[in-house]
Amino acid sequence: MKITKEIIERIEGEATLELQWHEGVIDFAKIKFFNFRGIEKILEKRVLYDAIAITPRVCGICSHSHALASVLAIESCFKNAGDVLHISQKAQDIREIILNAEKIQNHIKWYFFTIFSELQKLSNTPFEGNAFKDKAWFHAQKAIVESLKMGAIFSGQWPHGSFALPGGVTCDPVRSDFIMAQNTLEGIVAFCEEYLYGMPLEEFLSFSSALQVMSSVRRLSYGIETMIELGFDRIGRSHDRFLALGDSFLYEEPSKAVKTTVLSADSKHVHESLEHTFFSDTHKGYTYSKSAQYRKNYFEVGPLARMMIGKDVLIRDFHRRFKDATLTRVVARMSECAHLLLRTRELLSHCDITMPSFIPPKANPHDLCGEGIGIIEASRGSLIHKVNVLYGHIHSYDIITPTVWNLGNGDKENPSVAQKAIMGLDSIEKADFVFKSFDVCSVCTTQ
Amino acid sequence: MEHAKLYERLAERLSKLEKFPRIKEDKSIATLMEEHGISRRDFMKWAAGVTAMLSLPSSFTPLMAQAAELTDRLPVVWLHMAECTGCSESLLRTDAPTIDSVIFDYISLEYHETIMAAAGWQAEHNLESAIAKYKGKFILMVEGGIPAGATENYLTVGPHGQTGFASAKKAADAAAAIFAIGTCSSFGGVQAAYPNPSNAQALSKVTSKPVINVPGCPPSEKNIIGQVLHYILFGTLPALDAYNRPKWAYGLRxxxxxxxxxxxxxxxxxxxxxxxxxxxxxxxxxxxxxxxxxxxxxxxxxxxxxxxxxxxxxxxxxxxxxxxxxxxxxxxxxxxxxxxxxxxxxxxxxxxxxxxxxxxxxxxxxxxxxxxxxxxxxxxxxxxx
Structure with a gap:
């Protein structure tokens, strides 16, 4: 048996794939992350609200998701202690706008700087895979900048803004702020329509068949065509089990899906495992990343999971044709981007600025005792923060990031989501691309 | 120093720098700007902004523009340590005004894990050859705290599993100027918070050479690019405060x-x-x-x-x-x-x-x-x- 080691770059941080080969086919893959900072340990004994400033610094690309998850966790502590906080609709809307801005930029960035350039590299063009050489880069870069600017109007900065607290948001935007945000959003929509979808958003979202998407000659359809040419419509399939534990406008309640059957889900069945990590065994362990399971099964989280649970007609059609192959995963993310743009447009135009931004909790946070859980649907999937608080100080803090769901390590008999997708492939290049289709972020995975 | 004299001195330095070869022969920064649809007018406006930020008189704007065009004489190596990649996000692909990132992408050498084209073994090779080829000539920028001592292996990079500490030290020894980008590499960062599980340290603890700190979590992209341009203009360390932060950016509260x-x-x-x-x-x-x-x-x-x-x-x-x-x-x-x-x-x-x-x-x-x-x-x- 041959074992090869592959370093995966051009992701957030660095990852290593150790591939075990059997007769030219990948028999098993170990996913390794060699960085550890110990953020959960650092949070212990700190004042509860410190989590809102420290947890965003887990990740530079989904920092606002972490900020919001920690706020939700603390709000649920208040609730469990008998003080149900009322979060005004305005504050909820602003939180969602900020979160959407983060997801939109992430999706565009991932497609234009990772997926698209990888595809060009794979399809044998004399192209080294440097996205910056591509003309569309400049426009994509601009759209990303604009997307973050739109969020920053409300959050103050990106990354690592301090904009949310238990009780609401700190900003008090006026009408002109919303007009500026709307204007900025339209710039991003124009970019996506021109370069990504090749048609108005509404038209794209009205589609119910994969063939309709491929009819337009733009970046997305180019990507789909190339993926089909390279066979990514048949490979990269995983367990076909999906999970979304946070709230989203795409579906009614947190759910799980096995193939196309959707059932409600509860975070109490989530189990985090230390297996294969250096923490459980310093000699046999091989990574710093934990793994997460739901009722002892690995579930995929992220845009594809959300779209499947939301029973999105278009993605269901892709799923019917290609199952949960790499192609479906990529299209789901880009399709979610269109949904997010429309949703944000709606939020910006309907937000009622006369409502209060912040309603302070009645209980004193320094006296708070109990537990709380906050779940956010971040760019890469369900992000869970669990806190146990004792007289206003953090007793323990647990962060389960989306990448822990997708990129954990199981066994050969029960592989994790990404492992299952990689097993059976016949080349390193394919494994690399399939791995990247999960939108890898090593800093979150290990924190 | 009087403005006229300073102007003369800086102009002289730039003309000397101009004689150095470009890191990539095929293209100049000016052509790159043009290709990306950035007009000369936008570029000059940007240069005027940076001039003001560095507290220089507005008559220095042409010098600043020239300095920006000469950034291709001084390559940059960017290393990631224990961090969240937020600083790269801040500078490279996100809130940076596009001119900053065009310049930065052009001058940065083939070692930036998040964006570089090469991967894995090739990447490691690029870093080594860049360090060897440009020994004593490149600017080193480091993002992230550096686990040290018994917990040094809490961060390893590349195919040989070299620790972050070793790779930062090696690069620092060969660099012409060293900038610590962000609070993590300046002071250790959140991972150095009590009880500092990974024993994360500041870059200045890894090398005995002077390190210019550009802290902030994240630092503003203006401060990062401003520091590069300052170095190109003056060729010396800027006036620093007690924590080695450039005073032009960190002089006021x-x-x-x-x-x-x-x-x-x-x-x-x-x-x-x-x-x-x-x-x-x-x-x-x-x-x-x-x-x-x-x-x-x-x-x-x-x-x-x-x-x-x-x-x-x-x-x-x-x-x-x-x-x-x-x-x-x-x-x-x-x-x-x-x-x-x-x-x-x-x-x-x-x-x-x-x-x-x-x-x-x-x-x-x-x-x-x-x-x-x-x-x-x-x-x-x-x-x-």
Whole structure:
């Protein structure tokens, strides 16, 4: 048996794939992350609200998701202690706008700087895979900048803004702020329509068949065509089990899906495992990343999971044709981007600025005792923060990031989501691309 | 130095620099700008902005533009240590005005894990050959804290599993100038917060060479690119403060140029998040703003294309460009002067000040707290009536 080691770059941080080969086919893959900072340990004994400033610094690309998850966790502590906080609709809307801005930029960035350039590299063009050489880069870069600017109007900065607290948001935007945000959003929509979808958003979202998407000659359809040419419509399939534990406008309640059957889900069945990590065994362990399971099964989280649970007609059609192959995963993310743009447009135009931004909790946070859980649907999937608080100080803090769901390590008999997708492939290049289709972020995975 | 003389000196330095070969022969920065649709006019406007930021007279704008075009003579190696990639996000692909990132992408050598084209073994090779080829000539930029000592292997990079400590040390030894980008590589960062599980250290602990710190979590992209241009213009270290931060960026406190400063002086404070004062944009000191103790130019430069910054969004500054802000500045929603109860990082303002070792901080804390208290009786009371 041959074992090869592959370093995966051009992701957030660095990852290593150790591939075990059997007769030219990948028999098993170990996913390794060699960085550890110990953020959960650092949070212990700190004042509860410190989590809102420290947890965003887990990740530079989904920092606002972490900020919001920690706020939700603390709000649920208040609730469990008998003080149900009322979060005004305005504050909820602003939180969602900020979160959407983060997801939109992430999706565009991932497609234009990772997926698209990888595809060009794979399809044998004399192209080294440097996205910056591509003309569309400049426009994509601009759209990303604009997307973050739109969020920053409300959050103050990106990354690592301090904009949310238990009780609401700190900003008090006026009408002109919303007009500026709307204007900025339209710039991003124009970019996506021109370069990504090749048609108005509404038209794209009205589609119910994969063939309709491929009819337009733009970046997305180019990507789909190339993926089909390279066979990514048949490979990269995983367990076909999906999970979304946070709230989203795409579906009614947190759910799980096995193939196309959707059932409600509860975070109490989530189990985090230390297996294969250096923490459980310093000699046999091989990574710093934990793994997460739901009722002892690995579930995929992220845009594809959300779209499947939301029973999105278009993605269901892709799923019917290609199952949960790499192609479906990529299209789901880009399709979610269109949904997010429309949703944000709606939020910006309907937000009622006369409502209060912040309603302070009645209980004193320094006296708070109990537990709380906050779940956010971040760019890469369900992000869970669990806190146990004792007289206003953090007793323990647990962060389960989306990448822990997708990129954990199981066994050969029960592989994790990404492992299952990689097993059976016949080349390193394919494994690399399939791995990247999960939108890898090593800093979150290990924190 | 008189402006005319300084101008002459800088012009001379630039003309010398011009004689050096480009790192990539095929293209100049000017052609690159043109290709990306950036007009000369936009470029000059940008140069004027940077000139003002570095506190140089506006007549230096052409020099700044020339310096920007000469950035291709000085390659940059960017290393990632233990961090969140937020600084790269800040600079490379996100809130950076596109001119900054075009320049930066062009001058940065083939070692930036997040964006580089090559991967794995090839990447490692590129880094080594870049260090060898440009020995003593490149600018090293490091992002992230560096696990050291017994926990050194909490961070390993590349196919040979080299520790972050070793790779940073190796690169630092061969660099012409070393910039620590962000609070992590400047002071250790949040991962160095008590109890510092990975024993993360600042870059300055890894090398004996002088390190210029550009802290902030994240630092503003303006400060990063400004530092590069400053080095190209002057060829020397900028005036630094006690924590090796360039004074042109970190010379003033957030508080000094804060848009809410008038309210502070008038004694108008937000007493609680969500109150009438918050709606009116009053001073955030009493809800924990650390602007009076934090040296940075956020209040002037802002973030995300000058769109906003935390204080504008209604939350106080958390002091993220100060050493040990994670242990010294919390709780972030309460004033420093009021901290009386026990926390993981000690008790009260005086003890904090002791730990930081800056008496100025204590004096300021007490002074500011006294002002806030007096103002509460005199000012805010009146406005609320």
């Amino acid at each position: 957030i508080h000094d140029l804060c848009e809410r400063r008038g309210h502070f002086d008038a004694g108008e404070f937000v007493q609680e998040f969500g109150d009438a004062g918050a709606k009116k944009g009053f001073c955030l000191y009493k809800v924990g703003c650390k602007g009076p103790y934090t040296f940075n130019n956020c209040s002037r430069e802002r973030f995300n294309q000058h769109t906003s910054w935390p204080v504008q969004a209604g939350h106080g500054c958390i002091g993220c460009s100060e050493p040990d802000f994670w242990d010294n500045m919390g709780p972030f929603e309460e004033p420093l002067g009021n901290r009386l109860y026990h926390t993981v990082y000690g008790e009260g303002a005086d003890k904090t000040a002791d730990k930081v070792g800056v008496t100025l901080l204590a004096a300021t804390a007490v002074g500011i707290a006294a002002h806030a208290a007096i103002a509460a009786i005199k000012g805010s009371g009146k406005t609320e009536e």
